[in-house]
Amino acid sequence: MSVSFKSVDHLITAQYRQEQAMLEAFANGSYSVESPYVKLNPYIVCPLSAVIMFNTEEEVEVTLTVKGKEEAGNITHTFPKTKEHRLPVMGLYGDYENTVVLKLSNGVETEVKIQTAPVQDNIGKCTYINTTSEYMQDNIMFTTPAGEDYAAGYDYNGDCRWYLTEPFIFDMKRLKNGNVLIGSNRFIGKPYYMAGICEMSLCGKIYKEYRIPGGYHHDQFEMEDGNLLILTQQAGAATAEDMCVLVDRNTGEILKSWDYKKVLPQDKGKSGSWSEHDWFHNNAVWYDKRTNSLTLSGRHQDAVINLDYETGDLNWIIGDPEGWPQEMVDKYFFTPVGDGEFDWQYEQHACVVLPDGDVMMFDNGHWGSKDPAKYVLSKDSYSRGVRYRINTEDMTIEQIWQFGKERGAQFFSPYICNVEYYRDGHYLVHSGGIGYYDAKPTQVLPAFLDTKDPKTKLQTITVEVEDDVVKYEMHTTANYYRAEKLKFYHEGTNLELGEGQLLGHMAVTEEFLTEVPAEDTGLLLPEINEGKFINEVDRIIFDAKFERGQLVMLQLESMTNDDVHRYFVPTTKQTFLAMCAGTFQESDERVVKFNVNKEGLSGIFKITVIVDDKKYQTGVVVNL
Amino acid sequence: MIKEITNFEEFNAVANQGKVLVDVYSKTCGPCKMLGFVLADLEKDMPDAVILKVDFDRNKEIVEKYDVASYPTILLLQDGEEVKRLKGLQQKPVLKQLLEA
Numbered sequence: 055m056s057v058s059f060k061s062v063d064h065l066i067t068a069q070y071r072q073e074q075a076m077l078e079a080f081a082n083g084s085y086s087v088e089s090p091y092v093k094l095n096p097y098i099v100c101p102l103s104a105v106i107m108f109n110t111e112e113e114v115e116v117t118l119t120v121k122g123k124e125e126a127g128n129i130t131h132t133f134p135k136t137k138e139h140r141l142p143v144m145g146l147y148g149d150y151e152n153t154v155v156l157k158l159s160n161g162v163e164t165e166v167k168i169q170t171a172p173v174q175d176n177i178g179k180c181t182y183i184n185t186t187s188e189y190m191q192d193n194i195m196f197t198t199p200a201g202e203d204y205a206a207g208y209d210y211n212g213d214c215r216w217y218l219t220e221p222f223i224f225d226m227k228r229l230k231n232g233n234v235l236i237g238s239n240r241f242i243g244k245p246y247y248m249a250g251i252c253e254m255s256l257c258g259k260i261y262k263e264y265r266i267p268g269g270y271h272h273d274q275f276e277m278e279d280g281n282l283l284i285l286t287q288q289a290g291a292a293t294a295e296d297m298c299v300l301v302d303r304n305t306g307e308i309l310k311s312w313d314y315k316k317v318l319p320q321d322k323g324k325s326g327s328w329s330e331h332d333w334f335h336n337n338a339v340w341y342d343k344r345t346n347s348l349t350l351s352g353r354h355q356d357a358v359i360n361l362d363y364e365t366g367d368l369n370w371i372i373g374d375p376e377g378w379p380q381e382m383v384d385k386y387f388f389t390p391v392g393d394g395e396f397d398w399q400y401e402q403h404a405c406v407v408l409p410d411g412d413v414m415m416f417d418n419g420h421w422g423s424k425d426p427a428k429y430v431l432s433k434d435s436y437s438r439g440v441r442y443r444i445n446t447e448d449m450t451i452e453q454i455w456q457f458g459k460e461r462g463a464q465f466f467s468p469y470i471c472n473v474e475y476y477r478d479g480h481y482l483v484h485s486g487g488i489g490y491y492d493a494k495p496t497q498v499l500p501a502f503l504d505t506k507d508p509k510t511k512l513q514t515i516t517v518e519v520e521d522d523v524v525k526y527e528m529h530t531t532a533n534y535y536r537a538e539k540l541k542f543y544h545e546g547t548n549l550e551l552g553e554g555q556l557l558g559h560m561a562v563t564e565e566f567l568t569e570v571p572a573e574d575t576g577l578l579l580p581e582i583n584e585g586k587f588i589n590e591v592d593r594i595i596f597d598a599k600f601e602r603g604q605l606v607m608l609q610l611e612s613m614t615n616d617d618v619h620r621y622f623v624p625t626t627k628q629t630f631l632a633m634c635a636g637t638f639q640e641s642d643e644r645v646v647k648f649n650v651n652k653e654g655l656s657g658i659f660k661i662t663v664i665v666d667d668k669k670y671q672t673g674v675v676v677n678l
Numbered sequence: 679m680i681k682e683i684t685n686f687e688e689f690n691a692v693a694n695q696g697k698v699l700v701d702v703y704s705k706t707c708g709p710c711k712m713l714g715f716v717l718a719d720l721e722k723d724m725p726d727a728v729i730l731k732v733d734f735d736r737n738k739e740i741v742e743k744y745d746v747a748s749y750p751t752i753l754l755l756q757d758g759e760e761v762k763r764l765k766g767l768q769q770k771p772v773l774k775q776l777l778e779a
Contacts, residue, residue: 292766567769567771568716568719569715570712570715571715602706602708603708603711604708605708605711605712606708607712622709622712622767624708624709626709
């Protein structure tokens with residue numbers, strides 16, 4: 055058989071099935087607090103988590119402690135009174151017999167041993183940590199993928215206490231209900247577009263996947279009413295990463311959208327990584343209630359822009375005015391003031407509007423100029439966290455704080471990264487995209503380096519500064535998109551049982567209108583193409599290998615009438631000037647992955663493939 | 679009418695007269711092959727339209743004159759002057775609209 059076909063459940067379905075099996079096993083056994091039911095990795099994707107279940111005759115509180123390798127490593131949480139105890143356990147160590155202590159409010163105390171497997175290889179390893187347990191307490195520094203290494207969480211000692219085994223990527227933020235929002239693990243298109251975002255418990259359970267027709271990239275933001283701002287683009291459009299949508303938290307429907315093409319020229323203020331397709335490269339969104347506005351970072355125009363939330367009108371632009379039309383410079387740009395040092399940001403990430411209206415961001419400093427003649431080499435570059443104070447009355451800007459420039463190229467990340475604001479003077483600066491080749495700062499983006507080459511070295515440096523004193527510094531062996539300090543447990547419901555929800559919808563996949571004249575060989579797709587079809591709840595993924603430049607057309611031919619749905623499958627090698635998550639790069643450039651979304655399709659179809667002038671059967675029939 | 683161009687002079691002779699659609703393509707490119715079928719289909723609907731096919735690798739003077747950096751690229755010319763440029767594979771309605779505009 056030269057073509058394979060398999061159906062794969064959505065993770066929400068697989069997790070629910072496992073949860074039901076778990077509950078059934080618990081119901082059929084005789085478990086007690088002395089001998090509770092224990093399930094390691096209950097939600098499939100989070101191997102350093104577990105669930106402990108038991109019932110008590112009386113309502114009692116339970117204080118659960120995952121014992122650290124030393125006392126400072128203890129992670130403790132008290133669950134509210136109940137008779138039915140379904141306790142998520144988070145923060146286990148890998149390759150270790152963990153001890154979990156359960157202390158009931160009626161005085162009963164017991165210990166549970168949980169043996170874990172070694173942490174998998176594609177998790178960044180902490181190579182340096184400088185902090186104290188007093189400072190970090192039971193906080194965990196979570197990092198999210200920018201490459202082959204998956205999301206992970208590290209304690210005060212640099213020990214990995216959490217990781218995911220699926221590529222959930224980009225931003226991870228805690229929601230008001232205590233869950234986290236993170237990019238979905240379902241890749242939909244190059245270079246790094248995902249089906250949407252997931253609301254997840256830190257024990258790996260997905261409560262909701264919000265699907266976005268144009269896909270998700272980079273960042274999201276929870277509004278005060280719980281609705282979600284999500285970065286996307288118009289499905290099938292000629293340009294990318296230039297749109298934000300507001301999504302209903304309960305239904306997943308899109309309530310409002312902002313298209314930056316309406317307010318910005320696409321060919322002005324170009325950064326060194328600009329391209330016609332990815333002209334803005336929106337990598338962050340922030341809503342500011344005080345001014346009822348959206349602040350958006352556009353890497354490829356070296357610009358942080360502010361839009362009126364209601365009208366979408368442009369209010370201001372933070373950035374080097376070189377290369378912009380004078381009428382825009384006069385109207386929207388700021389003039390630096392003050393006696394202190396001032397530098398514009400280049401190819402920045404993660405803009406944050408502070409309570410007083412100041413704007414912080416990670417200034418990657420990539421290229422270091424708008425003028426190609428003045429581009430700065432990596433070895434001479436710097437990255438930093440920076441805080442600007444803006445005055446929108448007289449359109450002036452002052453740099454009031456920065457961290458990182460003084461470290462030079464050793465802190466230089468040409469891509470990704472973030473800053474976090476805790477209070478005035480207390481910040482996180484995550485330089486997550488550092489790369490060396492042959493001991494020199496790489497001139498190409500680290501995402502494009504061959505990690506199997508011994509001369510390649512990737513690094514993250516995550517720093518927390520409090521009143522100009524470095525209180526925390528961690529280095530890892532990966533590139534990580536962002537870092538976010540969170541506690542495992544929160545005051546809300548740490549684990550809700552029941553099936554998760556798939557919300558929103560995928561786009562209708564664009565069909566090709568022209569028929570390709572091809573000889574019907576009657577044969578199966580040749581083995582050399584290694585054709586595979588993966589059937590998911592909302593899409594069919596075609597995964598195969600073709601030589602560059604071959605004409606490939608995927609066809610869904612109705613079994614009941616003459617309808618044919620035709621999809622052009624690109625085989626051209628694409629070159630990207632940005633690769634914020636190299637997680638889905640293929641080492642074999644013949645690999646083609648093409649999605650046909652089920653949205654808008656109905657009927658029974660056989661799937662055929664045209665390769666150049668020949669049509670092949672696949673033996674695959676789908677009922678949609 | 680679809681005409682395969684073989685040299686600069688031949689191109690100029692046709693391209694400088696009225697509205698002309700130029701398809702700059704490469705034989706090694708999947709989208710270019712597909713665009714070839716789209717143009718053949720378009721020709722059936724618009725037999726009077728002038729469509730010139732220019733092989734990117736064999737017509738450097740044309741490529742340089744119009745500063746074409748990638749293929750497929752569609753150029754709409756009016757008396758030899760570029761009026762509109764589309765990059766990448768296009769569907770028939772888009773091209774039809776372009777010629778009708």
